[in-house]
Amino acid sequence: MDPKKIKLGIAPIGWTNDDMPDLGGEITFEQCISEMALAGYSGCEIGNKYPKDASELLEKLNLIGLQIANRWFSSFILTAPFEEVEKDFRTNCEFLKDVGAKRIGVSEQSHSIQGQMETPVFEKKYVMNEEEWKRFADGLSMLGAIAKEYGITLTYHHHMGTVVQTEAEIDKMMELTDSSSVFLLFDTGHLAYCGEDYMSVLNKYARRIKHVHLKDIRPEVVKKVKDEHLSFLTGVRLGAFTVPGDGAIDFKPVFEVLDKNGYEGWLLVEAEQDPSVANPFKYAKAARKYIADTANI
Numbered sequence: 058m059d060p061k062k063i064k065l066g067i068a069p070i071g072w073t074n075d076d077m078p079d080l081g082g083e084i085t086f087e088q089c090i091s092e093m094a095l096a097g098y099s100g101c102e103i104g105n106k107y108p109k110d111a112s113e114l115l116e117k118l119n120l121i122g123l124q125i126a127n128r129w130f131s132s133f134i135l136t137a138p139f140e141e142v143e144k145d146f147r148t149n150c151e152f153l154k155d156v157g158a159k160r161i162g163v164s165e166q167s168h169s170i171q172g173q174m175e176t177p178v179f180e181k182k183y184v185m186n187e188e189e190w191k192r193f194a195d196g197l198s199m200l201g202a203i204a205k206e207y208g209i210t211l212t213y214h215h216h217m218g219t220v221v222q223t224e225a226e227i228d229k230m231m232e233l234t235d236s237s238s239v240f241l242l243f244d245t246g247h248l249a250y251c252g253e254d255y256m257s258v259l260n261k262y263a264r265r266i267k268h269v270h271l272k273d274i275r276p277e278v279v280k281k282v283k284d285e286h287l288s289f290l291t292g293v294r295l296g297a298f299t300v301p302g303d304g305a306i307d308f309k310p311v312f313e314v315l316d317k318n319g320y321e322g323w324l325l326v327e328a329e330q331d332p333s334v335a336n337p338f339k340y341a342k343a344a345r346k347y348i349a350d351t352a353n354i
Contacts, residue, residue: 058316060354066100066126067093067344068270068327071300071337075105076172077290081332089337090123096341100126100323102162111155118156126323127160127242127268128153129214134196135167135189146200150207160268160323161204162242164214164221165193170289171218177286178218179251185220193220194233201238212242212268217250218289224253231262240265245306246272246298246327250279256310263318270327271311271348273304293329300328300340302347312352324348 072089073081086106093101101123108114118124130149132142146161153161168183170176185193201211213230215221221230231241243266248255259266275296282292292298301308326344330337348354 058312058320058352058354062319062321063354064099064124064126064323065097065345065348065354066102066124066323066325067096067098067341068102068325069093069104069106070327070329071335071340072332073104073106074293074329077293078105080294080329081337084332084337087117090118090121092338092341094121094123096338097345098123098326098341100124100325102126102325102327103128111152115156125153125156125158126325127158127162127212130161130163131166132163132196132200133167134165134193135185135220137167139196139199142196143200143203146203150204150209153209154207159208160210160212162212162214162268163197163200164216164219165197167220169219171216172290174288174290176288178289178292179283180286182218182222183220190229190233194230197230197239198235201235205238210240210267211238212240214242214270215244215247217247222247222251224248224258227258228261231265236265240267242266242268242270244270244272244327245308245311246270246274249274249306250297255306256314259311259314263314263320266315266320267322269315269320269322269324271301271308271324271344272327273299273301273306275299276305294331296330296334298328298330299335300326300344300347302344302351303340308347309351324352324354
């Protein structure tokens, strides 16, 4: 891949987990970003331990040469008044603009089971009806248009346990939303986890992908989650996810398709694990080496 067009970042979720604060609870923001930079990354996403003041955050990141690539945004288009969603979204866009980020990663959290510790992730996922699909797609397109006001691109994060998880659901979302304002955040790990063909999704939407999460899986753990009716968060604790090069996914064809289609922007390593079991600095360095060897960046 062309290193002039690609920036490589990593998510803080390997160090500290926002959904399960005890995972990495002892790890400071300063340790997290320092190890990101030492491992060879130029950017990151935003975690709950990051400073809430944009100027303070920029000062700390500039000291070690990191940029903000993206930020997760939980939308509730189906279950909250759109005015509330819009107000929260604009606040997030304003912050991202202030820190120089160009992407926001939206995930619809209405009826989501991803954060429910006791709910089986493979059995209890909510499925939208046609009326909900229209409301969701129209709302998402409106958020995409709002993001453009701030010079930011909306990328949608398909995710286990949410209303957009499968390839068919991604297809429908892409069909129903405005292609000029809603783009895809392509996540290898979440598609592989639910048994979907991530290469099929990648090949179909390569030109509409504006952010990429490089996430690997351990199939034996995913099988345990499915067979034993476990939750998404339990799977995380058991080690369902890992960094590229340490799991079952071959990322070489992923990089080749992205390169062939002229992808420009961030490739973001994201692998939530228990840092007391999987040392985040060690795994960050291993992933960086794998990407250098596989994608030549």
